[in-house]
Amino acid sequence: MxxxxxxxxxxxxxxxxxxxxxxxxxxxxxxxxxxxxxxxxxxxxxxxxxxxxxxxxxxxxxxxxxxxxxxxxxxxxxxxxxxxxxxxSRGVPWRPGAYEALTAVRESGLPTALVTSTYRELTDVALDTIGREFFDLTVCGDEVPATKPDPAPYRRAAELLGVDPRACVAVEDSPTGTRSAVAAGATVLVVPAEVPVPPGKRRVLRASLVGLAVADLRALLTGPTTDGSTDHRTRAAAH
Ligand SMILES: [Mg+2]
The missing domain is CATH 1.10.150 (DNA polymerase; domain 1)
Known part of the structure; x- marks a missing residue:
């Protein structure tokens, strides 16, 4: 396997x-x-x-x-x-640990994408605060045929990066976004913000991004998910 x-x-x-x-x-x-x-x-x-x-x-x-x-x-x-x-345009507040996690992933050299339901013109305003340099590309809500929870945004990002979505980790906060990434085949690190996200296949919950290391993201592809299944591994092996 x-x-x-x-x-x-x-x-x-x-x-x-x-x-x-x-x-x-x-x-x-x-x-x-x-x-x-x-x-x-x-x-x-x-x-x-x-x-x-x-x-x-x-x-x-x-x-x-x-x-x-x-x-x-x-x-x-x-x-x-x-x-x-x-x-x-007055600035968007960072979630705890997000800036440091983005920096760590960027420095690792792993390809990255921003995958958002927000439209391009608003994403561009937010990126003035976040920093465009953290992402190889961005996929916005008005650039895909269907938005989250449809898998289209995550599929599109993986396609543009030239990678298999099943070898990607998505980082999400909402049930809607988590469903989208899971449906696209990715494994999801879920850091709930406003709304609780239920456990399920190919998702691992974490309280915040504080202290997140690239090794933690790599481990998501090999470890059990929150329903205890290793479904992602059998699926990956089946293709
Ligand atoms: Mg979200």
Whole structure:
């Protein structure tokens, strides 16, 4: 049975590297307020790690506007992007240990990608804080045919890096992002931020990125996952 060597590290952005989920919560609530409504905590939680389109439709539904109105959805999407860009441009706060973990992986020479549901124009604003030098490439939510939890973003990143997704470790904070990476075939280091992530196949939970070493990421491809299975190894060997 062969275990693949770690070929690349694929980083989620919002909630994993930077605490933008909190900023998104604010701007989503502002969009609801802009329409004279209010966003429930349950909806905010459900939208963590979601695409812009899905977010806008859910906010519209919550405030009693038609989520199927394409013009309204487009206008609200624009509103939310502009408002969020303004907030991001003041700087995005790092998650604990994220800067050090990114630096360690970069210095190891492993290929890396940023894989985010956030649109390119907002990602570019966040990258002014994070630093473009940490990534060989970035895959944004508006550059793939389907966003997380679809496997498309992670598949696309692996394809562009020229690596087998099954030899990649993704770092994620949300259930949505974790499902996407697992479905793409990657093993996931899950560092939950706002929302708990259930245990499951090909995922290992960790409290924070503080003290994360490249050896810890390599070990993920060989160790048991949180459901105790070694499913990833048998799958890798089967291909
Ligand atoms: Mg996230």
């Amino acid at each position: 062969s275990v693949p060597d770690l070929a690349a590290v694929l980083w989620d952005m919002d909630g994993t590297l930077v605490d933008t989920e909190g900023l998104w919560s604010v701007t989503m609530a502002e969009l609801a307020a802009h329409h004279g409504g209010e966003l429930s905590a349950a909806t905010r939680e459900e939208l963590t790690g979601s695409s812009l389109h899905r977010t806008v439709r859910a906010v519209r539904a919550e405030v009693g506007l038609d989520p199927g109105d394409a013009d309204g959805v487009a206008a609200d999407g624009r509103w939310l992007i502009d408002r969020t860009a303004e907030v991001f």
